[in-house]
Amino acid sequence: MSQYDYLVVGAGLSGAVFANAARRAGKSVLVIDRRDHIAGNVYTEDVEGIQVHRYGAHIFHTSMKDVWDYVNRFAEFNNYVNSPVANFRGSMYNMPFNMNTFAKMWPGVVT
Template sequence: MSQYDYLVVGAGLSGAVFANAARKAGKSVLVIDRRDHIAGNVYTEQVEGINVHRYGAHIFHTSMRDVWDYVNRFAEFNNYVNSPVANFRGQMYNMPFNMNTFARMWPGVVTPADARAKIAEQVAAENIGEPANLEEQALSLVGRDI
């Protein structure tokens, strides 16, 4: 007979949520992880009193009330809204780009077909056969303005 009802490999979000639910259901669970901490890629550590995201910033959002209530039992969340912008020729544009962005960037561009044509024109002007680096790859896909 095994010592545990479940073996959970990985102490990230999925593993932690499953392990918690299994324990609440009366099951025995062993959670293992190759890292020396829980929380996977959303692990946060204190450095001189400041929460530091070891693996890069993470943003949690949901429109599902039951999910929001569940996660708020375990962590306190800041009210953060991700609203990146791009500075193009001295003008600020919201990201991700959309037709409003393209119409503001390129006078006369008002339809998706217009935007595709403008991008294709810029890609052709770059004259990149086989991209040699990340910059050339980007230029060969979306042109210089984007």
């Protein structure tokens, strides 16, 4: 049986980043995962030329240039900013809802 410096259980984002950093530092790494692919819940698969999120859509957020540059070495990301809103009786409200949202929607009822 081979010896490894590290055993990484799970090939999601954290496991994959650690395994990559350890290998770049000259360490031997064994990565195991119960799934047959890397990337955990952010895994995408090609379906007729379209990248489909197998486990539901995910958005990667960072304002750190070094992190952005790092992740773009492995996959192509766009600079999408998720800013959902809801239209309630002609007024726009940011989502997700919080107590401030409800207070604006029903003044005097929610405090």
